[in-house]
Amino acid sequence: MKIAPSILSADFANLERDIKVVEAGGADYIHVDVMDGQFVPNITIGANVVSAIRPTTKLPLDVHLMITEPERYVEDFAKAGADFIVVHQESTLHLHRVLQMIKNAGVKAGVVINPATPVSAIKEVLSMVDLVLVMTVNPGFGGQAFIPSCLTKIEELAAIRKECGYDYEIEVDGGVVPETAALCAQAGADVFVAGSYVYNAENPAQQIELLKAAIES
Numbered sequence: 001m002k003i004a005p006s007i008l009s010a011d012f013a014n015l016e017r018d019i020k021v022v023e024a025g026g027a028d029y030i031h032v033d034v035m036d037g038q039f040v041p042n043i044t045i046g047a048n049v050v051s052a053i054r055p056t057t058k059l060p061l062d063v064h065l066m067i068t069e070p071e072r073y074v075e076d077f078a079k080a081g082a083d084f085i086v087v088h089q090e091s092t093l094h095l096h097r098v099l100q101m102i103k104n105a106g107v108k109a110g111v112v113i114n115p116a117t118p119v120s121a122i123k124e125v126l127s128m129v130d131l132v133l134v135m136t137v138n139p140g141f142g143g144q145a146f147i148p149s150c151l152t153k154i155e156e157l158a159a160i161r162k163e164c165g166y167d168y169e170i171e172v173d174g175g176v177v178p179e180t181a182a183l184c185a186q187a188g189a190d191v192f193v194a195g196s197y198v199y200n201a202e203n204p205a206q207q208i209e210l211l212k213a214a215i216e217s
């Protein structure tokens with residue numbers, strides 16, 4: 001089980017401090033939410049910021065691209081030091097090509113589906129990805145409520161992985177708190193993104209501990 005704090009809820013004026021705090025607190029990945037104001041109704045950060053935070057941590061950077069036609073920026077995020085580049089099925093007409101571009105750039109490739117998108121929409125690419133991200137809120141903002149109907153998609157992805165011998169990680173993102181993390185773990189999730197739960201608290205390290213305890217239980 002891995003915890004990936006989302007720096008969307010960190011203090012943007014103190015990103016280095018907020019990354020180091022979760023690294024010391026037992027985080028496994030740093031989740032970076034990239035939004036373009038078009039695919040989602042919010043604008044966050046670009047490849048320059050990924051470059052700037054790269055030297056601040058040894059943890060893998062899990063870059064979640066919420067941008068239209070991500071193929072236009074794969075190269076930039078790979079050069080910036082992303083370890084995972086995760087693209088939305090809904091954001092491109094050429095999903096297979098984008099995933100291939102990510103792999104050719106030497107970066108782990110992930111695919112992500114919105115709450116309204118079924119697992120069948122990514123069936124053809126499951127054999128080539130390192131990570132599948134199941135959005136458990138609609139993308140765009142931190143602090144939203146978990147959508148329980150997404151749990152069956154985690155179960156489905158875990159069953160396909162077992163049946164076909166694939167080795168992607170199953171990640172969940174949105175509304176992750178101890179109670180919902182436990183449900184996702186039960187359904188078969190391996191990586192838990194948490195933004196507001198980790199950062200909107202006095203002690204982010206303690207929040208990571210609480211999440212891990214809930215997942216283990």
Ligand SMILES: O=C(CO)[C@@H](O)[C@H](O)COP(=O)(O)O
Nearest residue numbers: 006139140142143175195196
């Ligand atoms: O991708 C997104 C939002 O679109 C996330 O990664 C959020 O950052 C999760 O925030 P919380 O729901 O954990 O507050």
Ligand SMILES: [Fe+2]
Nearest residue numbers: 033064173193
């Ligand atoms: Fe995200």
